[in-house]
Amino acid sequence: MVTKKKSTRVKGAKSRATAANRANPKTVQSAAYKEPGLMKRLATGAVVCAEGYVFELERRGYLQAGAFVPTVLQEHPEVVEQLHMDFVHAGSDVTQALTYYVHREKLRVIGREKDLEAMNQVALKIAKKVARKTQTLFAGDICNTNIYDPNDGKALKQVARIFEEQVGWAADAGVDYIVAETFSWGQEALMALDAIKKHSKVPAVVTFSIHRELVTREGWTAAETCRRLEAAGADVVGLNCHRGPRTMLPLLKEIRAAVKCDVAALPVPYRTTEEQPSFMSLTDPCCGDRRAFPVGLDPFVVTRQEIFDFGREAYAMGIKYLGVCCGAGPQHIRALAESLGRRPEGSKYSVDMSKHAFFGTDQKIKTVQTEYRSRL
Numbered sequence: 001m002v003t004k005k006k007s008t009r010v011k012g013a014k015s016r017a018t019a020a021n022r023a024n025p026k027t028v029q030s031a032a033y034k035e036p037g038l039m040k041r042l043a044t045g046a047v048v049c050a051e052g053y054v055f056e057l058e059r060r061g062y063l064q065a066g067a068f069v070p071t072v073l074q075e076h077p078e079v080v081e082q083l084h085m086d087f088v089h090a091g092s093d094v095t096q097a098l099t100y101y102v103h104r105e106k107l108r109v110i111g112r113e114k115d116l117e118a119m120n121q122v123a124l125k126i127a128k129k130v131a132r133k134t135q136t137l138f139a140g141d142i143c144n145t146n147i148y149d150p151n152d153g154k155a156l157k158q159v160a161r162i163f164e165e166q167v168g169w170a171a172d173a174g175v176d177y178i179v180a181e182t183f184s185w186g187q188e189a190l191m192a193l194d195a196i197k198k199h200s201k202v203p204a205v206v207t208f209s210i211h212r213e214l215v216t217r218e219g220w221t222a223a224e225t226c227r228r229l230e231a232a233g234a235d236v237v238g239l240n241c242h243r244g245p246r247t248m249l250p251l252l253k254e255i256r257a258a259v260k261c262d263v264a265a266l267p268v269p270y271r272t273t274e275e276q277p278s279f280m281s282l283t284d285p286c287c288g289d290r291r292a293f294p295v296g297l298d299p300f301v302v303t304r305q306e307i308f309d310f311g312r313e314a315y316a317m318g319i320k321y322l323g324v325c326c327g328a329g330p331q332h333i334r335a336l337a338e339s340l341g342r343r344p345e346g347s348k349y350s351v352d353m354s355k356h357a358f359f360g361t362d363q364k365i366k367t368v369q370t371e372y373r374s375r376l
């Protein structure tokens with residue numbers, strides 16, 4: 001592993017030199033990917049990947065909705081570690097480092113740029129510890145920068161720098177593969193892929209988001225974007241975030257038909273509709289049709305059964321990289337794993353109503369209770 005130059009990565013030129021060294025196998029003991037890795041697992045079946053950490057940490061009271069920057073990494077690292085463990089217990093095959101929104105631009109917005117590298121390192125360290133302990137895949141993560149603008153050369157340079165430094169840190173930490181996620185621009189997704197290919201030697205999973213309109217912000221369809229990503233060398237392509245299972249499935253069908261590589265699907269666990277196909281567009285009729293995003297989404301959460309059905313349907317379609325994004329709790333990940341015929345550790349506690357006080361069918365349940373059932 002390259003460790004001695006970590007602190008230089010924040011400086012552009014030196015960072016690039018380090019990355020070049022990394023790409024040269026003669027000079028670097030690579031933090032490379034060892035089998036059985038992601039691609040081998042996908043060749044033989046599905047891979048379940050829990051995402052949506054920032055939403056779950058917000059729900060647990062350790063992260064502020066709005067900027068959605070996981071300062072919890074420094075304030076309560078033990079909570080992040082426990083969340084990773086909870087997702088693995090529920091059936092995630094992957095421990096994905098919580099480096100989502102731990103990039104230069106987001107830290108600039110909250111005035112914490114000085115913590116950039118330290119926060120990335122903490123996230124990678126925690127995820128690696130859990131991954132190695134639980135024998136799950138250790139994934140790096142880069143994401144939408146929020147400054148991508150095709151007409152702003154300066155911004156594009158900053159985007160490239162953000163990807164390069166985060167990929168560098170992930171590669172140095174020895175990730176098994178890197179996820180690039182939640183892009184609204186296809187071109188930004190391509191830039192992220194380019195950084196993974198240039199500055200690491202691990203597989204790239206590239207997922208992006210389709211909002212209300214059925215195209216990326218530059219006007220590419222989901223299928224076309226995936227074709228471009230595949231042609232540019234992505235190992236897995238697909239969709240994550242923003243759309244719930246119902247409004248993501250039709251797009252996944254088109255994507256599956258458009259590419260040869262593995263396809264990823266990580267919807268948000270919300271009941272999105274044709275009229276309101278993304279979680280940001282959902283409005284709550286109970287409350288003056290106010291926008292439900294981000295902290296009023298509770299009444300729209302899908303059931304475990306709905307995630308189970310989604311998993312079945314997507315897998316039957318040939319989609320093997322499956323997960324749940326913002327809003328996902330361990331109960332969703334367990335349902336997804338069970339939809340694939342698995343029994344993760346957490347399945348020990350999956351519902352069994354046979355011994356329920358009123359609805360139970362077990363002989364030990366008194367009829368004085370079961371007879372009252374219809375009046376409950």
Ligand SMILES: [Zn+2]
Pocket residue numbers: 052182240241242268325326
């Ligand atoms: Zn998400």
